[in-house]
Amino acid sequence: MKRDLAANFFGVTGLGRALASTWRDQRVVVLNYHRIGDGSRSEYDRELWSATEEVFDEQVAFLARHCDVIGPGDIEAALGSRRGRHVLITFDDGYLDNYELAFPVLRRHGVPAVFFVATGFIDRPSLPWWDAIACRVRRTHAARLDLRPWIAEPLVLSDDSRAQPVKRILTAYKSLPEDEARRLLARLAEETAVDVPGRVDGHWMDWDMLREMSRAGMTIGGHTVNHPVLARLAPGRQAEEIEGCAARIAGEIGRPMEYFAYPVGSRDAFDDATEECLGRLGVRYAFSYYGGIVSPSSRRYDMQRVAVESDVHRNLFRSMLQVPRVFCREP
Numbered sequence: 001m002k003r004d005l006a007a008n009f010f011g012v013t014g015l016g017r018a019l020a021s022t023w024r025d026q027r028v029v030v031l032n033y034h035r036i037g038d039g040s041r042s043e044y045d046r047e048l049w050s051a052t053e054e055v056f057d058e059q060v061a062f063l064a065r066h067c068d069v070i071g072p073g074d075i076e077a078a079l080g081s082r083r084g085r086h087v088l089i090t091f092d093d094g095y096l097d098n099y100e101l102a103f104p105v106l107r108r109h110g111v112p113a114v115f116f117v118a119t120g121f122i123d124r125p126s127l128p129w130w131d132a133i134a135c136r137v138r139r140t141h142a143a144r145l146d147l148r149p150w151i152a153e154p155l156v157l158s159d160d161s162r163a164q165p166v167k168r169i170l171t172a173y174k175s176l177p178e179d180e181a182r183r184l185l186a187r188l189a190e191e192t193a194v195d196v197p198g199r200v201d202g203h204w205m206d207w208d209m210l211r212e213m214s215r216a217g218m219t220i221g222g223h224t225v226n227h228p229v230l231a232r233l234a235p236g237r238q239a240e241e242i243e244g245c246a247a248r249i250a251g252e253i254g255r256p257m258e259y260f261a262y263p264v265g266s267r268d269a270f271d272d273a274t275e276e277c278l279g280r281l282g283v284r285y286a287f288s289y290y291g292g293i294v295s296p297s298s299r300r301y302d303m304q305r306v307a308v309e310s311d312v313h314r315n316l317f318r319s320m321l322q323v324p325r326v327f328c329r330e331p
Helices: 002-013 015-020 053-066 072-079 096-109 119-123 129-139 163-174 178-192 207-215 235-253 272-281 314-322
Strands: 028-033 049-051 086-093 114-117 219-222 259-261 285-287
Touching: 028 072, 028 314, 049 053, 053 086, 053 096, 053 314, 072 086, 072 219, 086 096, 096 207, 114 119, 114 207, 114 259, 119 235, 129 163, 129 178, 163 178, 207 219, 207 235, 219 235, 235 272, 272 285
Parallel strands: 028 086, 086 114, 114 219, 219 259, 259 285
Antiparallel strands: none
16 A cells, blocks of 8 residues: 555656666566456456556556666676666466467567466466466355365355455465375365366467567576476475476477576575576576565576566556666565
């Protein structure tokens, strides 16, 4: 609420534009999107929709006019320069709307972006765990869900959106070791008595689309094979997820996996074993997802990103770019 009020004040008074001229230090704002479109009535994870197509077009137009939109290969030069306001656009997961809606907008405005894909969903189009959780909760006729011991009290399902129960289950899932997370999903399937499809067409991009985007100047980065929370896995399983992803990208795109984004991306979503594996593969940068601005002091395997979500209104978006030290701070 305070951030929204401040952003509206900066926008109405023009203070944001005035302060924008002071952003001439060695920093890069890395914006992170997931899905483009209207997900307000989706049975899947509605928090994944970052902006409608119209809002995204407006945001990219603003970036093209007022910022220096760079590719990941330009980060080192940007951090060494005191000229320009450098921004990197990234997308996570590999949803089809990235190709159908976001890609045309980016081309129209002549700006690059990085698309971090979970290759298992490209190879085998199935529901990811977060969409499966949301789908089961929204479809079920059950009045309550007993997911103890992972969630201390039964969840009451009292409204149509069921946003809070979905969020509670997702939060619990992300905190669990791999075997426990699998057991939570199995219990949820029993409690909801909802079957989810084994294959979902029209959910993900395919390799032909990704190759087209790569030829058009977009960067295809890695996001594991199956999108697990890496730090919840044993080192050997982490290596399988990261190396498998790198092999598929190299084989299909014809370029090595130089850039990587951690699934979930919180501070505890990756660990030393994760970074060691990335180092062995020669990954240049890996990106987290907990806020903040990339600076010369950022670690190359913890490059901070700030989320663009559906509640980021025009004044807030512009303030994030005009006064990033205020509006893109780590929480």
